[in-house]
Amino acid sequence: MLNPETRTARWATYAASVLGGAALWELAGRRANPAVAAPFSATLQRLWEMIETGELRASLGGSLALFATGFGIALFTALPFGLLLSRMRVLRVALSDYILLVNAMPMVALIPFILSIFGLEFGAKVLVVFLFCFFPILYNTIEGADSVRPELIEVARSYRSGEWAIWRDVMLPGTFPYAMTGVRQAIGRGLVGVVAAEFFLSASGIGQLLMTSGRNFDTAGLLATVLVITLLGVALMALGRALEDRFTAWRGLTR
Amino acid sequence: MRRAEPSGAAVATRPVRDASPRRSVLARLSSSTPLVKIAGGVLVLGAWEIVVRLFAPAYVARPSSVARALPQALASAGMLRAAGVTLRAVVEGLLIAVLSGTLIGLAMGRIRVVDRLLKLYVNGLYAMPMVAILPLLTIWFGYSPAARLATVVFAAFFPIAMNASDGARSVPAEYLEVALACRARWTDVWFGITLPSSLPYLLAGLRLAIGRALVGAVVAEFFISIDGLGYFILFQSRTFHHDAAFVAVLLLAGFAVGMDALIGWFTKRHLRWYRTGDSAA
Numbered sequence: 001m002l003n004p005e006t007r008t009a010r011w012a013t014y015a016a017s018v019l020g021g022a023a024l025w026e027l028a029g030r031r032a033n034p035a036v037a038a039p040f041s042a043t044l045q046r047l048w049e050m051i052e053t054g055e056l057r058a059s060l061g062g063s064l065a066l067f068a069t070g071f072g073i074a075l076f077t078a079l080p081f082g083l084l085l086s087r088m089r090v091l092r093v094a095l096s097d098y099i100l101l102v103n104a105m106p107m108v109a110l111i112p113f114i115l116s117i118f119g120l121e122f123g124a125k126v127l128v129v130f131l132f133c134f135f136p137i138l139y140n141t142i143e144g145a146d147s148v149r150p151e152l153i154e155v156a157r158s159y160r161s162g163e164w165a166i167w168r169d170v171m172l173p174g175t176f177p178y179a180m181t182g183v184r185q186a187i188g189r190g191l192v193g194v195v196a197a198e199f200f201l202s203a204s205g206i207g208q209l210l211m212t213s214g215r216n217f218d219t220a221g222l223l224a225t226v227l228v229i230t231l232l233g234v235a236l237m238a239l240g241r242a243l244e245d246r247f248t249a250w251r252g253l254t255r
Numbered sequence: 256m257r258r259a260e261p262s263g264a265a266v267a268t269r270p271v272r273d274a275s276p277r278r279s280v281l282a283r284l285s286s287s288t289p290l291v292k293i294a295g296g297v298l299v300l301g302a303w304e305i306v307v308r309l310f311a312p313a314y315v316a317r318p319s320s321v322a323r324a325l326p327q328a329l330a331s332a333g334m335l336r337a338a339g340v341t342l343r344a345v346v347e348g349l350l351i352a353v354l355s356g357t358l359i360g361l362a363m364g365r366i367r368v369v370d371r372l373l374k375l376y377v378n379g380l381y382a383m384p385m386v387a388i389l390p391l392l393t394i395w396f397g398y399s400p401a402a403r404l405a406t407v408v409f410a411a412f413f414p415i416a417m418n419a420s421d422g423a424r425s426v427p428a429e430y431l432e433v434a435l436a437c438r439a440r441w442t443d444v445w446f447g448i449t450l451p452s453s454l455p456y457l458l459a460g461l462r463l464a465i466g467r468a469l470v471g472a473v474v475a476e477f478f479i480s481i482d483g484l485g486y487f488i489l490f491q492s493r494t495f496h497h498d499a500a501f502v503a504v505l506l507l508a509g510f511a512v513g514m515d516a517l518i519g520w521f522t523k524r525h526l527r528w529y530r531t532g533d534s535a536a
Contacts, residue, residue: 013371021376036394093288094295104515105508106470109485111477112492112500117315192384192470199386200477206387214390222391226383233382 038220047224055209056228063194063205066122070129071190078134078186079179082141086148086175087167096142103135107193111200120201125194128201132193136185144178145171180247184240191233206232316497321505324498334487334499338506341476341484344400345468345510348407352464356412357457360419361449370420377420381413385471389478403475403483410471411464418460422453455526458518465514469507 022040029039038046050056085092111128118124152170161169198207206229213221300318307317328334363370363377388409389402396402426449434444476485484503491500 010371013368014375017372017375020372090291091295094291094298097292098296098299101508101512104466104511105504106466106473106511108470108473108477109488109504109507112489113316113497116492116495116497117311188382188384192386195384195386196474199389210387210390214394217394219394222394226387226391229387230379230383233384234379237382 035217035219038223042220043223043227046218046220047227050221050224056225059205059209060228060232061205063198063207066125066129066197066205067190067194070126070193071133071186073126074130074133074137074186074190075183078137078182079141082138082145082179083171083175085142086145086171092142092145096146099135099139099142103139107132107135107189108196111196115201125197125201125204128197129190129193132189132196133186136189137179137182140182140185141175141179144175147178148174177244177248180244184237184244187236187240188233191236195229314495314497316501320498321501325502328499328502331499334484334503334506337482337484337487337503340400340482341472342510344403344483345407345465345472348404348472349411349461349464349468351404351408352411352415352468353457353461355408356415356460356464357419357450360416360421360460361423361445361453363416363420364423364453365445365449377413377416380409381417385410385467386474389475392475393479398479398481400481402479403472403481406471406475407468410467414463414467415457415460418456418463419453422456423449425456426452455522458522458526462515462518465518466511469511473507 025040025043027039029037029042047056085095110131114124114127114131118127148171152174153166156166156170194205195207195210198205199211203211206225209225210222210229213219213225304317304319307315311317359373359377363373385406389406392402392405392409396405430448430452431444434448439447472483473485473488475481476483477489480486480489484507488500488503491497491503
């Protein structure tokens with residue numbers, strides 16, 4: 001019996017996991033009706049085809065552009081707004097409950113309203129992604145501001161720190177780790193927003209690829225797209241985690 | 256009056272905090288939090304009302320029109336039925352996800368091989384935007400309530416499984432050593448020690464799962480057009496009844512906040528022993 005702690009044993013189990021999953025998929029796909037499922041090999045073949053024809057790159061590019069626009073706008077509005085609220089205690093107390101409420105609300109439910117007010121063009125889709133991303137960032141930034149101990153600000157004040165010094169040395173280091181947690185959540189939600197917008201507003205990008213392959217019973221194409229979007233999700237999530245870890249390293253110090 | 260006193264005495268007898276009158280007003284204002292919160296609400300609703308009145312077409316929902324539509328919408332049979340259907344699907348899906356997710360999560364946390372075999376898939380599918388699975392689920396389950404249930408289960412399963420496995424791994428080693436020394440059966444180790452000890456993690460997972468399950472149910476109803484709160488919103492807003500549709504959105508938000516509050520209350524009431532604030536989220 002292998003010692004489960006060694007590195008080879010660990011990689012062996014991971015390899016077994018991947019190979020086992022692929023084998024299971026292949027077997028199940030071969031047995032099933034081709035309209036319902038496709039074997040792993042056929043999925044990979046279809047994926048290669050989609051890469052070669054440029055179909056995948058165009059869709060992925062469209063979706064990523066949508067994601068980047070919505071997420072970027074959310075980041076550059078939610079962060080400053082959150083930081084502003086973090087120094088204006090009255091405003092923060094006044095608004096934080098409502099922000100919490102909106103953050104807890106299933107944002108997809110607003111898509112029909114956006115559809116009927118703003119139509120189904122790129123701008124409306126950006127608005128959907130923006131709404132999915134904005135509130136997690138704002139909410140977590142405010143959490144961070146709440147976690148900054150007032151004593152720290154008082155000490156800084158009693159050493160005659162100016163506003164700028166308080167921001168640089170107390171507020172930003174205190175709120176940033178939390179804001180980054182929000183950024184990670186926003187990345188995850190933003191991706192949901194992208195696909196939802198592409199499904200329910202005008203079809204485009206990855207969402208359109210999913211819809212058309214589903215409607216044409218091109219199961220291999222559908223599974224290939226799902227595979228791609230899963231990998232995209234994993235990559236973005238890893239990016240979010242890396243960002244969060246990079247900035248939470250000092251979180252312990254401010255508490 | 257203050258000027259009449261010698262300045263040294265004033266400094267000595269007064270706390271520094273009250274030195275400037277501007278600050279004391281602010282402090283007083285922000286210490287009466289309920290008032291500030293109500294003012295904040297009035298501000299938000301007022302801004303919404305004004306913006307919609309000035310810039311948006313008449314059918315767009317605004318606070319006053321939603322308030323007017325509220326009693327009628329809440330009393331309408333259609334909305335109540337839709338809410339019941341959706342809520343039921345969410346609860347059923349959550350139950351399935353909690354049972355299966357807890358079992359698989361515990362197995363992942365307790366047995367290393369299981370963890371390594373499943374981890375890639377659980378983490379990967381958790382990171383996948385769940386909306387993307389909808390076309391596949393409609394092929395598998397048809398355009399039916401079963402597809403909605405499957406979506407809810409899919410949305411809720413992974414956070415629960417992940418948190419259950421984290422929880423199972425966090426069981427203090429001493430507990431397990433004592434259990435081993437007493438020759439406890441594995442069922443006792445699993446369900447007598449590991450499960451209760453990972454309860455806070457499970458609840459954190461459930462919190463995540465509830466939000467995702469609601470989103471899953473609504474998205475599924477949009478996608479497959481079956482009766483429910485999501486479809487109600489879609490239908491009403493398509494026919495420009497935004498006020499009624501918005502009441503449904505409020506109902507959804509109420510579900511989300513209500514279920515979350517229930518879990519928060521449960522944690523506070525029954526899991527006092529657990530340090531709050533650093534559960535897995």
